[in-house]
Amino acid sequence: VRIIHTSDWHIGQTFHGYDRYAEHEVFLDWLVDQLEERQADALLVAGDIFDQANPAAEAQRIFFRFLSSARRRCPDLAIVVVAGNHDSPGRIEAPNPVLQGLDIHIVGSTADATRLRVPLRDRDGVVRAWALAMPFLRPADLPRAGTYPEAVADAYRALTAEAVAQREPGQALIALGHLHVQGGKVSESSERRLVIGGEEALDAGTFPAEIAYVALGHLHLAQELGSGRVRYCGSPLPLSFTEIAYPHQVVQVDFEGENVREIVAIPVPRATALMRVPEQHASLEDVISRLENIELPQCPDALRPFLEVRVMLDRADTTLRARVDEALAEKPVRLARIDVVRCTALPDNIVASPAPRLSLQELSPELVFKRLLSQGDADEAELLEAFSELVHGAEEAT
Numbered sequence: 001v002r003i004i005h006t007s008d009w010h011i012g013q014t015f016h017g018y019d020r021y022a023e024h025e026v027f028l029d030w031l032v033d034q035l036e037e038r039q040a041d042a043l044l045v046a047g048d049i050f051d052q053a054n055p056a057a058e059a060q061r062i063f064f065r066f067l068s069s070a071r072r073r074c075p076d077l078a079i080v081v082v083a084g085n086h087d088s089p090g091r092i093e094a095p096n097p098v099l100q101g102l103d104i105h106i107v108g109s110t111a112d113a114t115r116l117r118v119p120l121r122d123r124d125g126v127v128r129a130w131a132l133a134m135p136f137l138r139p140a141d142l143p144r145a146g147t148y149p150e151a152v153a154d155a156y157r158a159l160t161a162e163a164v165a166q167r168e169p170g171q172a173l174i175a176l177g178h179l180h181v182q183g184g185k186v187s188e189s190s191e192r193r194l195v196i197g198g199e200e201a202l203d204a205g206t207f208p209a210e211i212a213y214v215a216l217g218h219l220h221l222a223q224e225l226g227s228g229r230v231r232y233c234g235s236p237l238p239l240s241f242t243e244i245a246y247p248h249q250v251v252q253v254d255f256e257g258e259n260v261r262e263i264v265a266i267p268v269p270r271a272t273a274l275m276r277v278p279e280q281h282a283s284l285e286d287v288i289s290r291l292e293n294i295e296l297p298q299c300p301d302a303l304r305p306f307l308e309v310r311v312m313l314d315r316a317d318t319t320l321r322a323r324v325d326e327a328l329a330e331k332p333v334r335l336a337r338i339d340v341v342r343c344t345a346l347p348d349n350i351v352a353s354p355a356p357r358l359s360l361q362e363l364s365p366e367l368v369f370k371r372l373l374s375q376g377d378a379d380e381a382e383l384l385e386a387f388s389e390l391v392h393g394a395e396e397a398t
């Protein structure tokens, strides 16, 4: 069988005040083309379908339009979707009564264990593999004893044991997951942490050997761990300026019997460019002249490039925003943010090195809480865990 592995769509993401619906539509149209051309047997989506637990109507419309179009154009395709830490388990499962008969499987929680094993069929309708559809596991859903990674590893062991008992010889086991594997490269400003105040990363070796391929989501950089068997496909769109250089892709995996035959990365065309001008922070005069001379092709408003302007100032400058706006007035670009670093006057023989400062959007509630905690002498681990539960609770309620 042939599967396409993708994750971390974050439909509904607001990017520095701009929506990204048009970009998501371009990506999902492209994805349906790929599924059809490549004659994929299954699409596996490893979490963070939506950016928020309570996605806007337009975000949901885009998702359902995709499901409908994929179903129409690829009648034999199985679609398996698991919830990520951004998704609400209950909300994402709500349409299941309608989707059940359509070979579309959305798994938000582990409440119904029978839904965690999905048969994947080849073109002739023969079951060739099983998807182990493990959603993001919330700390509150796991046994209190032991650490978070231990509890998650136990859940995978139990699910794999059931699948091994159930499968016919020659059928591959393919696990999904939305979690953090040790050694994975993180993108600090856009991945919301899974567990606060404790160890959250799993060892790549904890996935049982019977699993041929582990299709992961959560980390936004495409990367493989554990000799290629354990893989993050990465997000299809850059979700922050720190992800500009990522090779955004979906992953095609072919299986022969119980094993992987071939893995191919398929680059995702970028509908909207993310630009940093200049590459390195520069003085305001320098920056303004570069902005005035920027050449950009015309394109639809909703797909105009996002721009981060990088300025180094030695003192606050109240004209900054107005001058940047003026320089960009006629340009087909969307100003996303102005990143300012301060250089204080230093003796000539010392080179000023700008300290990066976090913007309000990059600060998470957990980070603020952690910083405040570090000023006192309270028991950090316990308070962080309690705070994390409150934050998760609040996110689900909104």
Ligand SMILES: [Mn+2]
Binding pocket: 008, 010, 048, 084, 086, 191, 218, 219
């Ligand atoms: Mn994500």
